Amino acid sequence: MMAEEKKLVIIGGGIAGISAALAARVAYPAAQITILAAEDEPFYCRIALGSLVSGALPKEYLASYAPDFLPARRILYLSGIAATAIDKERHVVITKSQEFPYDSLILATGASPFVPPVPGLKEAAQLLWTMADAEKLAHNLKEQKAAEITIIGGGVLAIESALILAKMGHKVTILEVGAHLMPRQLNDKAAALLQNILENRGITVNCKAQIAAITSKNNAHIISLQNGQEITAALILAQAGVRPNIALAKEAGLAVKNGIIVNEAMETSEPAIFACGNCVEFNGTLELLWNPARRQGEVAGTNALAIKDNYAAKAAELHLKSREIALYSVGDRAEATSMLEESFADGYRALFFNADNELIAAILLGNISGYPQITAAIENKFKRPEGSSGGSVAAILSAIIPPTDDDGHTMEWDGRRWVCRQCGYSYEGPLPPAVCPVCHVGRDQFIPA
Numbered sequence: 094m095m096a097e098e099k100k101l102v103i104i105g106g107g108i109a110g111i112s113a114a115l116a117a118r119v120a121y122p123a124a125q126i127t128i129l130a131a132e133d134e135p136f137y138c139r140i141a142l143g144s145l146v147s148g149a150l151p152k153e154y155l156a157s158y159a160p161d162f163l164p165a166r167r168i169l170y171l172s173g174i175a176a177t178a179i180d181k182e183r184h185v186v187i188t189k190s191q192e193f194p195y196d197s198l199i200l201a202t203g204a205s206p207f208v209p210p211v212p213g214l215k216e217a218a219q220l221l222w223t224m225a226d227a228e229k230l231a232h233n234l235k236e237q238k239a240a241e242i243t244i245i246g247g248g249v250l251a252i253e254s255a256l257i258l259a260k261m262g263h264k265v266t267i268l269e270v271g272a273h274l275m276p277r278q279l280n281d282k283a284a285a286l287l288q289n290i291l292e293n294r295g296i297t298v299n300c301k302a303q304i305a306a307i308t309s310k311n312n313a314h315i316i317s318l319q320n321g322q323e324i325t326a327a328l329i330l331a332q333a334g335v336r337p338n339i340a341l342a343k344e345a346g347l348a349v350k351n352g353i354i355v356n357e358a359m360e361t362s363e364p365a366i367f368a369c370g371n372c373v374e375f376n377g378t379l380e381l382l383w384n385p386a387r388r389q390g391e392v393a394g395t396n397a398l399a400i401k402d403n404y405a406a407k408a409a410e411l412h413l414k415s416r417e418i419a420l421y422s423v424g425d426r427a428e429a430t431s432m433l434e435e436s437f438a439d440g441y442r443a444l445f446f447n448a449d450n451e452l453i454a455a456i457l458l459g460n461i462s463g464y465p466q467i468t469a470a471i472e473n474k475f476k477r478p479e480g481s482s483g484g485s486v487a488a489i490l491s492a493i494i495p496p497t498d499d500d501g502h503t504m505e506w507d508g509r510r511w512v513c514r515q516c517g518y519s520y521e522g523p524l525p526p527a528v529c530p531v532c533h534v535g536r537d538q539f540i541p542a
């Protein structure tokens with residue numbers, strides 16, 4: 094008699110959910126795999142949504158797979174179906190119209206934009222997280238020329254949007270509540286330089302901006318700051334970070350803090366329920382990025398019916414998706430006790446060390462050459478040498494980064510060919526391109542060929 098096919102249900106159709114499904118298909122060839130995806134879209138590349146807003150890519154180009162890719166792998170991707178509850182006792186996921194029984198369940202519900210609780214902001218703000226958001230934004234900008242646009246937030250996504258919108262000819266203002274741009278990833282020096290670069294592109298940057306209220310009339314908004322300043326805007330884009338979607342897990346009684354708590358096998362507090370991606374908290378950390386979501390999804394899918402793999406967090410890597418501004422930040426500066434820095438024309442580099450003199454974080458702005466080796470050095474716990482060989486950024490980098498030949502190719506680094514994970518575009522050079530010319534994802538999606 095044939096063994097009964099086990100049922101795996103995945104809630105959430107983003108990169109974490111899809112990676113879980115593909116990994117589970119490999120690990121469990123007979124399993125029934127169903128993805129419930131709240132958005133009315135096939136799986137698409139969220140990180141390229143800015144190109145839909147600018148008009149650089151049509152919607153169809155963001156679809157990551159041909160229509161028969163998932164069916165051919167017996168993965169049922171149900172768009173437009175949101176899970177409304179989980180019945181753990183009966184092992185059933187509940188939606189508006191149907192119940193989905195499971196042997197194993199994976200939560201990959203992702204994150205949603207955070208809209209600061211400012212009077213009038215929720216009603217006035219546009220978002221840029223989903224395909225529907227991007228289409229709405231593109232539609233609203235269609236008839237507008239040189240519109241005054243205010244972006245609430247000064248993180249990496251806000252800056253990428255500002256660059257896109259400024260290039261389209263709009264007058265962009267960034268309002269950041271913190272003391273400087275990208276406070277999590279940059280120190281004040283790097284942030285000041287970045288601010289200068291943005292201002293030279295016509296973008297207004299206003300830090301320490303506490304918004305008191307927003308009043309709106311006929312699509313004209315007045316943003317009142319607590320210092321009395323008023324800013325007018327035809328469009329307000331809220332990009333003030335995201336928060337994990339944990340409501341479903343919380344209501345089902347799973348352990349949650351800022352995210353759904355998981356262990357290294359991506360198990361939640363509940364047997365047979367796993368979680369992965371932007372919705373989870375692992376080791377007290379939220380990794381709100383694409384690559385960790387993909388890797389966590391792979392582990393959750395592999396473990397869904399039998400534990401076989403463990404997730405190990407890597408140093409958080411961030412690239413600005415811009416062809417004009419090279420910016421790379423890696424690691425977490427929280428534990429840094431010392432720093433080496435170096436400024437040069439239009440550029441800045443800083444390396445951060447912990448109490449054991451291990452390299453734990455870096456910021457490269459302007460010249461990002463050698464960033465793959467810096468990441469590897471952080472992961473390999475590179476120790477700052479004593480004496481002059483550990484006394485400057487240049488000295489440390491020359492120890493980490495192999496020498497280059499006349500064409501600038503690093504001689505001992507085998508990553509001269511790079512492949513885009515999203516579309517397979519292959520590129521030859523010492524570093525991958527800042528933005529994939531085919532699918533418009535960033536440098537973080539290129540891997541050595």
Ligand SMILES: Cc1cc2nc3c(=O)[nH]c(=O)nc-3n(C[C@H](O)[C@H](O)[C@H](O)COP(=O)(O)OP(=O)(O)OC[C@H]3O[C@@H](n4cnc5c(N)ncnc54)[C@H](O)[C@@H]3O)c2cc1C
Binds near residue numbers: 143223338369370
């Ligand atoms: C414009 C933009 C650019 C970005 N650029 C980068 C970048 O360059 N590099 C990078 O690392 N990250 C980038 N990010 C962030 C990156 O997209 C996210 O980290 C990643 O998408 C997280 O994947 P995920 O699958 O965990 O969650 P999500 O992508 O948020 O997907 C979760 C999905 O689950 C669905 N869902 C939620 N609840 C339910 C439910 N109850 N039932 C059914 N479905 C549900 C949601 O609708 C959503 O579609 C960018 C994001 C945006 C918006």
